[in-house]
Amino acid sequence: MVVLYVILAIVLSACLTFYRVMKGPSVSDRIVAMHAIGVMFLLVLVLLSYFFARKIFIDVALVYGVFLFVDIVIMAKYLRKPEQGGVRD
Amino acid sequence: MVKKLYKLGLVVSLGMFLFVLFSDIHNLDRTSKNYLSEHYISEGVQETGAINLVTSVLYDYRAFDTLGEATVLLTAATILAFLVPVTKADMLGTTFTIIVYQATKYLIPFIAVLGVYVIMFGHLSPGGGFVGGVVMALIPILLSLTYGIDFSEYKLTPNTKKVVEDIGAIGFILLGLLAVLTGNNFLANGQAGFPLGNAGELISAGLIPYLNVMIGIKVGAGLAIIFNSLMKEQ
Amino acid sequence: MIDFLPILRQIVVYVFFLTGSYFLLSTAVGMIRFPDLYTRLHASAKCLMAGGISILMGCIVLEGIGFVSLKLIILLLFLLITNPIANHVIACLDHSNTMTPNPISKNRS
Amino acid sequence: MKKKLLTFMLTLGLWVVFAGRMNIQVMMFGTIICSILSHLLANSVFRFVHLNGGPKQIVIKITYMFFVFSAFLYDVFLSAVKVSRQAFAWNPSFSPRIVKLKTSDENSSDIGIFAHFLTCTQGALALDFDPLHKNYVIHWIDVDSDAEAETRKALIRKQEHLVAKIFHSEG
Numbered sequence: 001m002v003v004l005y006v007i008l009a010i011v012l013s014a015c016l017t018f019y020r021v022m023k024g025p026s027v028s029d030r031i032v033a034m035h036a037i038g039v040m041f042l043l044v045l046v047l048l049s050y051f052f053a054r055k056i057f058i059d060v061a062l063v064y065g066v067f068l069f070v071d072i073v074i075m076a077k078y079l080r081k082p083e084q085g086g087v088r089d
Numbered sequence: 090m091v092k093k094l095y096k097l098g099l100v101v102s103l104g105m106f107l108f109v110l111f112s113d114i115h116n117l118d119r120t121s122k123n124y125l126s127e128h129y130i131s132e133g134v135q136e137t138g139a140i141n142l143v144t145s146v147l148y149d150y151r152a153f154d155t156l157g158e159a160t161v162l163l164t165a166a167t168i169l170a171f172l173v174p175v176t177k178a179d180m181l182g183t184t185f186t187i188i189v190y191q192a193t194k195y196l197i198p199f200i201a202v203l204g205v206y207v208i209m210f211g212h213l214s215p216g217g218g219f220v221g222g223v224v225m226a227l228i229p230i231l232l233s234l235t236y237g238i239d240f241s242e243y244k245l246t247p248n249t250k251k252v253v254e255d256i257g258a259i260g261f262i263l264l265g266l267l268a269v270l271t272g273n274n275f276l277a278n279g280q281a282g283f284p285l286g287n288a289g290e291l292i293s294a295g296l297i298p299y300l301n302v303m304i305g306i307k308v309g310a311g312l313a314i315i316f317n318s319l320m321k322e323q
Numbered sequence: 324m325i326d327f328l329p330i331l332r333q334i335v336v337y338v339f340f341l342t343g344s345y346f347l348l349s350t351a352v353g354m355i356r357f358p359d360l361y362t363r364l365h366a367s368a369k370c371l372m373a374g375g376i377s378i379l380m381g382c383i384v385l386e387g388i389g390f391v392s393l394k395l396i397i398l399l400l401f402l403l404i405t406n407p408i409a410n411h412v413i414a415c416l417d418h419s420n421t422m423t424p425n426p427i428s429k430n431r432s
Numbered sequence: 433m434k435k436k437l438l439t440f441m442l443t444l445g446l447w448v449v450f451a452g453r454m455n456i457q458v459m460m461f462g463t464i465i466c467s468i469l470s471h472l473l474a475n476s477v478f479r480f481v482h483l484n485g486g487p488k489q490i491v492i493k494i495t496y497m498f499f500v501f502s503a504f505l506y507d508v509f510l511s512a513v514k515v516s517r518q519a520f521a522w523n524p525s526f527s528p529r530i531v532k533l534k535t536s537d538e539n540s541s542d543i544g545i546f547a548h549f550l551t552c553t554q555g556a557l558a559l560d561f562d563p564l565h566k567n568y569v570i571h572w573i574d575v576d577s578d579a580e581a582e583t584r585k586a587l588i589r590k591q592e593h594l595v596a597k598i599f600h601s602e603g
Contacts, residue, residue, distance in 0.1 A: 002340060006378070009344040016351035020363075028360055028417045032367050035409055036350060039371055039402070043347075043378050046398070050382065055391045056214050058398070063207065063216070063224060065401055066200060070227055072409040073189070076416045077234055186415060186561045191544025192408045198473055199401070202443050205465050206450040291457040349516035356519060361557065361571050362526060365515055368551050373512035376505070390452040397449055403505075407551035411558055418559045418569065 003051050007044055014040045031075055038068045137278060138285035138294035139212035147217065148297045152276040155300075156261060159307055163258055166311040170247075173318045185235055193235045200227055208305035212294045218301045222308025229313040238320060247317070250310045257307030264299055332384060339381030346374030360417055368410045375402050439470040497598055504552045511554040515573075529575050530559070533568045533585060535592065546595045553591065556584075 017040070020033040042061055049057035129146060137145040147155055207214075208221030229250075233241035265276040273280055278295045286293030353366030379399045386392040443466040451458045518524045535543065543561070547568065550558040560569040570588075575581050 006340050006344055010347055013347045013351035017354050020354045028413055031413055032363055033354060036367050036371055039375055043375055046382060058394055059214050059216060062398060069405040069409060072412060073234055076412040079416060188411055188544045188547045188561060191541060198443055201469055202446045346512055346516060349519045353519035361528060362573060364557055365573050369512040369515045373509050393449045407548050414559045
């Protein structure tokens, strides 16, 4: 039963972080906030496997973590301004 | 202020409309037409040998649809490889620091083992050919993101990827034709008399693991071809 | 004499979950209140990683010894490797965007 | 050959952990798959790592890595407490500062791993690395005076020396 309260706390903090995604002055702020929300929902996925008592759901969390990292790398690759040090690859 | 209230009211009324609509759809008479799903749920494990019911629907009962979906990917990869110009036209991008290179180097074996696991255990755990293929395709994508596209195409040449994708496409059809030889339908699994084994072991469920491997190879190679040829475009 | 070990394990799990929730909540508050990008990156790097590690440790203690807890340890190591790298990538992007323009690329364009 | 064997052991352990069971089928498939993977990946993973010394040396090195790792894990919690105290304070006060720090490492694995650990230590964030002059660019969150900055730099040099011992043969 304690797992449900932890899930609610994590979802509350994710909702609070979503304010920075809406407000953020620059693009980097939004990327940081989205990364934080992604890690929080990875933890929710791990805790849900305990709530439903099916340990097989942890595989989903592993694949989700890999996709999250590659997402951040792709977003950072193509967001540099071309007149400020963008190098032709 | 009035405009904001107007927008808010519009959104709330749309939400209420959708709620009423979907609650009506959810409460349609649920006893009349679900004998097929009842059959899948109750008899699926005995008939196909796969614990994961989604896999048993995807690769046994409706395997012909899966062949069609995979053909879409093959067509897309082929047409992109034809249409995108062969001459090098580079994109604006950043060069990462040495820290990202090191991390990528140590992450690649982890991603490879994870992809092979997701493909091979497709009939026992969530996942399967499509998800495992995407995870395997992350290796050439990460290589061409960090080390540059030249290094990636030196390690895995485009001809190799095309050959691998063709092996996946042809192998799926050949495995389906194996059932015709025993006098059954195309892509039949349990009815054709393949050994199903004990449900829950690695080698079980007849043809389903081999079909998973073929789909995984095909999706991985196809996505790698699509990403590399789109990255070259200006 | 009551059974001592399960109660101890339950207490350890509660402590880990409580610290994890505290750190994640402080991540959210810091993400809102901190003034500029680099300080927000500090919140995202340290507090997020500490919260994730403590919640996963709580899951490991709740699980006991077995293959599932080994899988959770793999997930913890993966989080510990990729989270600083992701923060470093974003910081490097912003740091080189605010620097003076590179003369080489100026000549080329 | 030693590198291939090490990669094979690592990937086989990872495969068994993922599979979640130990029987003859899982081990058979794991041997086939991991031998293919180690043949493909061994040279690209351990390119700059010097592995001389017997298996006893490797065991010592792994225990050393474990201690360094747990020390940095402890440091993460300390710094997280500091940052969260700043987050819940009524009026948070920052004095951020961007510093360049010259390194003496030649091995690129050491540079990568140390910059990765630098994000875990107290109040520091690795911003950038300049490969021409071998400078780290570090962002500090709470450094008030120059004297404190000097002590911080000495501390970072000490930690760098600890990390650099991992990949050298004379541990």
